[in-house]
Amino acid sequence: xxxxxxxxxxxxxxxxxxxxxxxxxxxxxxxxxxxxxxxxxxxxxxxxxxxxxxxxxxxxxxxxxxxxxxxxxxxxxxxxxxxxxxxxxxxxxxxxxxxxxxxxxxxxxxxxxxxxxxxxxxxxxxxxxxxxxxxxxxxxxxxxxxxxxxxxxxxxxxxxxxxxxxxxxxxxxxxxxxxxx
Amino acid sequence: xxxxxxxxxxxxxxxxxxxxxxxxxxxxxxxxxxxxxxxxxxxxxxxxxxxxxxxxxxxxxxxxxxxxxxxxxxxxxxxxxxxxxxxxxxxxxxxxxxxxxxxxxxxxxxxxxxxxxxxxxxxxxxxxxxxxxxxxxxxxxxxxxxxxxxxxxxxxxxxxxxxxxxxxxxxxxxxxxxxxxxxxxxxxxx
Numbered sequence: 001x002x003x004x005x006x007x008x009x010x011x012x013x014x015x016x017x018x019x020x021x022x023x024x025x026x027x028x029x030x031x032x033x034x035x036x037x038x039x040x041x042x043x044x045x046x047x048x049x050x051x052x053x054x055x056x057x058x059x060x061x062x063x064x065x066x067x068x069x070x071x072x073x074x075x076x077x078x079x080x081x082x083x084x085x086x087x088x089x090x091x092x093x094x095x096x097x098x099x100x101x102x103x104x105x106x107x108x109x110x111x112x113x114x115x116x117x118x119x120x121x122x123x124x125x126x127x128x129x130x131x132x133x134x135x136x137x138x139x140x141x142x143x144x145x146x147x148x149x150x151x152x153x154x155x156x157x158x159x160x161x162x163x164x165x166x167x168x169x170x171x172x173x174x175x176x177x178x179x180x181x
Numbered sequence: 182x183x184x185x186x187x188x189x190x191x192x193x194x195x196x197x198x199x200x201x202x203x204x205x206x207x208x209x210x211x212x213x214x215x216x217x218x219x220x221x222x223x224x225x226x227x228x229x230x231x232x233x234x235x236x237x238x239x240x241x242x243x244x245x246x247x248x249x250x251x252x253x254x255x256x257x258x259x260x261x262x263x264x265x266x267x268x269x270x271x272x273x274x275x276x277x278x279x280x281x282x283x284x285x286x287x288x289x290x291x292x293x294x295x296x297x298x299x300x301x302x303x304x305x306x307x308x309x310x311x312x313x314x315x316x317x318x319x320x321x322x323x324x325x326x327x328x329x330x331x332x333x334x335x336x337x338x339x340x341x342x343x344x345x346x347x348x349x350x351x352x353x354x355x356x357x358x359x360x361x362x363x364x365x366x367x368x369x370x371x
Contacts, residue, residue, distance in 0.1 A: 006267070010267060014259060019252075036240050037240060
């Protein structure tokens with residue numbers, strides 16, 4: 001009996017230590033910080049708030065094929081900012097390579113990026129958002145973030161193939177260093 | 182008064198099974214915890230794919246993503262050092278018993294969705310910190326870890342543990358572990 005009580009007491013001590021360390025470190029870390037009070041997975045303007053598991057619900061934004069994306073990429077309007085490309089992946093992936101000219105907007109660190117993205121998106125005719133591709137939903141989240149900040153749904157486009165398809169077709173890429181002035 | 186102990190007790194009394202279990206489970210959990218700590222957002226996304234958010238509110242899921250890697254690390258370090266072994270092993274057993282069935286359920290969901298031809302061909306990022314893995318080797322790994330954690334939970338030996346070493350330094354060497362070939366008259370504890 002004494003052993004059982006001691007074991008449970010030890011487990012409680014470790015549990016409290018884990019909670020203290022987790023919350024303490026999370027409070028001071030900038031990279032990888034999780035806002036406990038933020039619902040990361042319920043799109044702010046649409047979607048069923050009760051559905052918190054990834055589902056195959058219809059995507060509420062126009063989805064571009066690779067060919068359609070290349071057309072937009074080659075269009076001179078991309079150079080003038082009328083077509084805006086937004087990369088919804090995290091720092092490490094974006095830094096390693098992204099579609100040339102794309103600006104980053106990580107849904108999980110929205111405060112860091114949203115002002116910059118809105119500045120360009122507000123004047124863009126079309127905003128194309130992509131992430132890794134496949135099951136990745138980060139681009140969908142960023143579209144919802146932008147729509148919630150008054151970017152019209154009709155101007156938002158998703159490239160479902162994402163970075164995986166772009167890089168698999170050996171298209172040009174750009175690292176963060178190359179993008180930096 | 183002594184009696185001849187069984188084979189399992191005699192093997193356990195050598196301290197070798199516990200030492201191997203501590204190094205295996207402690208080492209693996211240290212690695213997995215550090216990988217999660219390097220990218221907690223990635224771990225949070227993985228929690229969502231398991232459907233945990235249908236069981237707990239979003240803030241609970243966020244809290245799990247923040248706390249669990251540190252809990253794993255704390256327990257792993259305790260096992261490696263040999264401090265509070267039973268408490269650490271109890272928590273690790275609990276974590277494995279909770280997440281291993283979720284792994285199976287998620288793999289079955291992917292299988293039924295027609296994404297893979299056979300159960301063992303199912304490959305996905307389990308959020309464990311090791312990237313995309315095939316389900317069968319992952320399950321084998323989890324079962325091995327569970328066995329190790331159970332050994333750590335139920336072993337009566339305290340040889341090679343920090344507490345036993347400290348006792349040795351104080352001239353009470355061997356008092357924290359039952360002598361080989363003998364059954365302890367009182368149950369040992371951490």
